[in-house]
Amino acid sequence: MNFTPPKGTDDIFPPTSRAWRRTLIIWENLAERYGYDLVMGPIFESTDVFARGVGESTEVVQKQMYTFEDKGGRSLTLRPEGTASVVRAFLGSGVQGEMKLAYSGPMFRYERPQAGRRRQFYQTGVEYLATAAPDADAEVIEIGYRFLEELGFPAVEVALNSIGDAACRPAYVEALRIYLNEKRELLCDESLATLETNPLRVLDCKVCAPHLIDSPKAVDYLCGECASHFASIRERLDGVGVPYRLEPRLVRGLDYYTRTAFEYIATGFDAAQNAVGGGGRYDGLAETLGGPAVPGVGLAMGIDRILLAAGQTGADIAPLDLFVVVASPELRERAAGFLSDLRRAGVRADMTPDQRSVKAQFRAANRRKATGAAIIGDEWNSSRVVVRNLTTSIQELISVEEVAEWAKNNR
RNA sequence: GUGGCCGUAGCUCAGCUUGGUUAGAGCACCUGGUUGUGGUCCAGGAUGUCGCGGGUUCGAAUCCCGUCGGUCACCCCA
Numbered sequence A: 001m002n003f004t005p006p007k008g009t010d011d012i013f014p015p016t017s018r019a020w021r022r023t024l025i026i027w028e029n030l031a032e033r034y035g036y037d038l039v040m041g042p043i044f045e046s047t048d049v050f051a052r053g054v055g056e057s058t059e060v061v062q063k064q065m066y067t068f069e070d071k072g073g074r075s076l077t078l079r080p081e082g083t084a085s086v087v088r089a090f091l092g093s094g095v096q097g098e099m100k101l102a103y104s105g106p107m108f109r110y111e112r113p114q115a116g117r118r119r120q121f122y123q124t125g126v127e128y129l130a131t132a133a134p135d136a137d138a139e140v141i142e143i144g145y146r147f148l149e150e151l152g153f154p155a156v157e158v159a160l161n162s163i164g165d166a167a168c169r170p171a172y173v174e175a176l177r178i179y180l181n182e183k184r185e186l187l188c189d190e191s192l193a194t195l196e197t198n199p200l201r202v203l204d205c206k207v208c209a210p211h212l213i214d215s216p217k218a219v220d221y222l223c224g225e226c227a228s229h230f231a232s233i234r235e236r237l238d239g240v241g242v243p244y245r246l247e248p249r250l251v252r253g254l255d256y257y258t259r260t261a262f263e264y265i266a267t268g269f270d271a272a273q274n275a276v277g278g279g280g281r282y283d284g285l286a287e288t289l290g291g292p293a294v295p296g297v298g299l300a301m302g303i304d305r306i307l308l309a310a311g312q313t314g315a316d317i318a319p320l321d322l323f324v325v326v327a328s329p330e331l332r333e334r335a336a337g338f339l340s341d342l343r344r345a346g347v348r349a350d351m352t353p354d355q356r357s358v359k360a361q362f363r364a365a366n367r368r369k370a371t372g373a374a375i376i377g378d379e380w381n382s383s384r385v386v387v388r389n390l391t392t393s394i395q396e397l398i399s400v401e402e403v404a405e406w407a408k409n410n411r
Numbered sequence B: 001g002u003g004g005c006c007g008u009a010g011c012u013c014a015g016c017u018u019g020g021u022u023a024g025a026g027c028a029c030c031u032g033g034u035u036g037u038g039g040u041c042c043a044g045g046a047u048g049u050c051g052c053g054g055g056u057u058c059g060a061a062u063c064c065c066g067u068c069g070g071u072c073a074c075c076c077c078a
Helices: A016-032 A047-053 A059-063 A083-093 A134-150 A169-182 A189-196 A199-204 A222-241 A303-310 A329-344 A358-367 A376-380 A400-409
Strands: A044-046 A066-069 A075-078 A097-106 A120-129 A157-162 A258-266 A275-282 A296-302 A320-326 A370-377 A384-389 A395-399
Touching: A016 A120, A016 A134, A016 A303, A044 A047, A044 A083, A044 A189, A044 A275, A047 A059, A047 A083, A075 A157, A075 A320, A083 A097, A083 A296, A097 A199, A120 A134, A120 A303, A134 A157, A134 A222, A134 A296, A169 A189, A169 A199, A169 A275, A189 A199, A199 A296, A222 A258, A258 A296, A258 A303, A275 A303, A296 A303, A320 A329, A320 A358, A320 A400, A329 A370, A329 A400, A358 A370, A370 A400, A376 A384, A384 A400
Parallel strands: A320 A370
Antiparallel strands: A044 A075, A066 A075, A097 A120, A120 A296, A157 A258, A258 A275, A275 A296, A370 A384, A384 A395
């Protein structure tokens, strides 16, 4: 084999793909129950959508975009995140009033791969658009938490912060700049550089963090409106029973965030990339994209990281309830009809594509991780079938009509 | 973009330090033991450009240089 997947991309193959399928089904179901309609858009956009939406100064735009020119000379970019495109689509739709949208799909960033960081990675997310109400923030934070909960995710922390808005953030940034300047000799070279361009992000630096524990907190500089918005979110989260931890140093790397910022941290996961989801409010994004002032709040969950952190291989998820074993060639046609009946009755069933020895068919059943087998043999003439529980090896003779029910109970 | 580690059978790896007969193991796969019973057990079977290129040497999986790929971390984020 000469071809391997491009650097930083993965073939998601059985049995691992079983956990993916299960995870995405849980996601779709959850989003629907919370009232989020599906939105699907292009996987590439005009480069400007991201350059302006995400922010020219961000790492993502400066170094990580897959940008190319098409045959018409247009500059296009594989989407590095979902929010900017969804907001672009919303603005283009002409919809008035609030809207709740859910999306799901691959994103692309050109980076050096490592555990939990790929060049193509998969995000599911929601955007609650055209509302500035704090309940929307709380609901979005809740849905991410419930998602992890329904997946049986082992240990997760919700980190929450408010970074203010255009009215109050400048005063905070100024206070932070003064503080950081006083600590200049403690900062690493890179932080000294980012101090000039974006002081907020110095707080992200792992090297400098120990020296910055007494840094000014954004929450102490919030204006009245931002402060009450933040308080309402916390109240609502308490009300619905979503635990969170206030994290004054939480700053996100995309420029469009205002007020609310949050992340889901997988605790006890020993890889460096343990943020399995994140999001925030972006009240200025729509205007940045040339539209009217449309507030919004959203989140993105990193499916690759969630499955990595959960340690799921999918090996324990049985893909088949019943394997149909055909004892002799004459019965094959009857068996095929029987198989079709079972499948239409909701049983996950299969058989080998051609006639083989019974032994080989059982081996196939075992390889396919079927939990049960049904033997189509002489008993068929009296409308009976031998069913075998492949876990316990107990088998019994039951009537044809009972097989579908038996198979479902045998899962 | 910077740095550490690793490339040997389909998979996981041993062998490399101290170069030398046919390069090994486990798992997986195939056949049989069981002419209607898998998974377990027993017997047998197939499997390799030792990542690639060059160098040193009588001789290289083993030493040296280069290169490509993977992986982890920094950075940033999902």
